Amino acid sequence: MAALVECVPNFSEGRNTSIIQQILTPFFTTPGVKLLDYKPDQDHNRTVVTIMGEPGSVKRAVIEAAGTAIQHIDLKNHRGAHPRMGAVDVVPFIPLQDYSMAEAVELARDTARTLAQQYDLPVFLYEKAATAASRENLANIRKGEFEGLAEKMLQPEWKPDFGPQSPHPSAGASVVGARMPLIAFNINLNTKQLEIANQIARSIRHSSGGLRYCKAMGVELKQRGIVQVSINMTDYTRTSLYRVFEMVKFEARRYGVEIVGSEIIGLTPMEALIDAAAYYLRIEDFSLNQVIEKRMLE
Secondary structure, X not given: OOOOEEEOOEXXXXXXXXXXXXXXXXXXHOOOEEEEEEEEEOOOOEEEEEEEEOHHHHHHHHHHHHHHHHHHOOHHHOOOOOOOXXXXXXXXXXXXXXXXXXXXXXHHHHHHHHHXXXXXXXXXXXXXXXXXXXXXXXXXXXXXXXXXHHHHXXXXXXXXXXXXXXXXXXXXXXXXXXXXXXXXXXXXXXXXXXXXXXXXXXXXXXXXXXXXXXXEEEEEEOOOOEEEEEEEEOOOOOOOHHHHHHHHHHHHHOOOOOEEEEEEEOOOOHHHHHHHHHHHHOOOOOOHHHOHHHHHOO
């Protein structure tokens, strides 16, 4: 069987349809690459893309798409609810079929090196590809965002892994790495008060004493007139979707606020959804093998 890798590049453009389509073109046209999903978000001003394919082909498509993003996105004029430090903000590789994490790390480092050389772009490595413990967490690298990047990179500990030691004037810097599957899970609240979402995020995220394998922040959804607890779940097998959902609901009651909906950005493992369904339906001794679609693929 052929080796397969997943990649979920995040681009700092979620409003200009023409630019988004140009960025997406290599994912449609590169042989050996399949575009699985993409989702522009106007409030976040960000597009999250999910692709899979043969590792070399995936790398080529990402490099070409990055070039388009760097050409057309100017972070000096970029505003959005989601933190960002680069036009090509983050590029994680996730090993799939017949492909190890060690191989995904090498692919990430090779891609980072090429991005730096081809586009004169500073690139940091994170997660499993990180060269220092302080760089494993994406939030640490992105702290200060594009506006604080030039000053941050003057510090010796924030020298990029590849590329120049100052930000690209319009594209900032990029972060490339290898990781396990991540679930981007957002929970929307029926209030306009961003501080409520921020307080709930502080309560549930691990860095503030909350749930392990959970990162969270409050986000204002101006288009809808509500706020959101935006969550990244880094290991759904250890902290489940339903546990995060229930904790947000519990904390929201303190403020007289209700959950009005949730969303998953990009793709998610079937097991994570089955786990939530079994919890809420109180199904006893349920197994993934009872799902028809899974058995059809065996």
